[in-house]
Amino acid sequence: MIDYPAAPDTPRSHLPFSPCTRVGDLIFVSGQASVDATGQIISDSFEGEMRRSIENLRKVLETAGSDLAHVVQTRNYVRDASDLAQFNAIYPDYFREPYPARTTITNCLTEALRYEIECIAVVKAT
Incomplete structure (x- = not known):
């Protein structure tokens, strides 16, 4: 069975996709960016956008x-390769060793966003 979990405070996009899809114990989270609950982009420094994006990811996962x-x-x-050092410095604030498998792509976002993250996770054991 495929489920599409969402709550009122789950960040949503105006584009045609779900914040996440759950199949069994696997959760596939769509790209999370620096947006508010209504999907409006919140421009900020690279650090501010990265932290807001990961906090949005956290909300979707929960x-x-x-x-x-x-x-x-x-x-x-990561929009600008020059932000990679800061990206690598912030990442361990949210993900611990042994780190998840990871892919990082640079020079790929529009001027509207500095950072976006998507993930695959497993459901917490109850």
């Missing part, structure tokens, strides 16, 4: 029955 500790893979999109 709604689906998981958390950051149960993330098995992340895909990260």
Whole structure:
């Protein structure tokens, strides 16, 4: 069975996709960016956008029955390669060793966003 968990405070996009999809014990989270609950982009410094994006990811995961500790893979999109050092410095604030599998792509976002993250996670054991 496929489920599409969402709560009123789950960040949503105006684009046609779900914040996450849950299949069994796997959770697939769509790209989370620096947006508010209505999907409006909140421009900020790279650090501000990265932290807001990961906090949005956390909200989506909690709604689906998981958390950051149960993330098995992340895909990260960094607009400017010059922000990679800061990205690598902030990342351990949210993900601990042994780190999830990770892919990071640079020079790929529009001017509207500095950072975006998506992930695959497992449901927390109850």
